[in-house]
Amino acid sequence: MLDYVFKTHTPKETSDFGRMVAPYLFPQTVITLSGDLGAGKTTFAGGLAHGLGIHEKVISPTFNIMRCYFNAKLPLFHIDAYRLESGNKDLGLEEFIEGNGVTLIEWPQYIQEIIPSDALNIVISNLGDDLREVHISTSNPAFTKMFAKIREEFVW
Ligand SMILES: Nc1ncnc2c1ncn2[C@@H]1O[C@H](COP(=O)(O)OP(=O)(O)OP(=O)(O)O)[C@@H](O)[C@H]1O
Numbered sequence: 676m677l678d679y680v681f682k683t684h685t686p687k688e689t690s691d692f693g694r695m696v697a698p699y700l701f702p703q704t705v706i707t708l709s710g711d712l713g714a715g716k717t718t719f720a721g722g723l724a725h726g727l728g729i730h731e732k733v734i735s736p737t738f739n740i741m742r743c744y745f746n747a748k749l750p751l752f753h754i755d756a757y758r759l760e761s762g763n764k765d766l767g768l769e770e771f772i773e774g775n776g777v778t779l780i781e782w783p784q785y786i787q788e789i790i791p792s793d794a795l796n797i798v799i800s801n802l803g804d805d806l807r808e809v810h811i812s813t814s815n816p817a818f819t820k821m822f823a824k825i826r827e828e829f830v831w
């Protein structure tokens with residue numbers, strides 16, 4: 676199990692964290708993004724998209740469930756499952772998760788059944804003002820180098 680907790684002090688740091696992670700991703704990576712409303716999930720997603728070479732602005736896909744970005748080093752599927760809490764979950768999202776891109780999932784608890792067990796899990800907590808705690812963990816050893824880099828760049 677890879678597991679690390681650190682702090683960010685500005686939105687830019689959270690976005691920079693996303694950008695830093697991007698080069699370590701590969702096809703079929705699933706990243707879950709958990710945290711309260713306004714924690715910084717989409718801010719992270721914006722940095723990650725930038726790192727994948729996406730220049731469009733990343734907005735929360737809440738009203739569309741999913742936004743896809745193909746003009747990138749790897750296709751990015753950005754899912755916001757918030758509105759699936761009590762709704763129809765049979766949308767075929769597995770096809771994206773099992774496809775050849777990176778899938779980012781905000782509010783993963785609402786579609787838990789389709790999240791692979793070796794996903795990269797990120798939990799962001801608001802510690803007040805601009806301070807955020809970021810907890811990243813995964814059972815997938817393919818991310819070992821990425822964790823070494825994060826430990827180097829981001830500290831508690
Ligand atoms: N350290 C920080 N990291 C990330 N965002 C921060 C930080 N400090 C302040 N913020 C602010 O918190 C807000 C985070 O919004 P964002 O849309 O990224 O959250 P979210 O988790 O995606 O929310 P939602 O669940 O509503 O989609 C932004 O307004 C951002 O400027």
Ligand SMILES: [Mg+2]
Nearest residue numbers: 716717735781
């Ligand atoms: Mg969001």
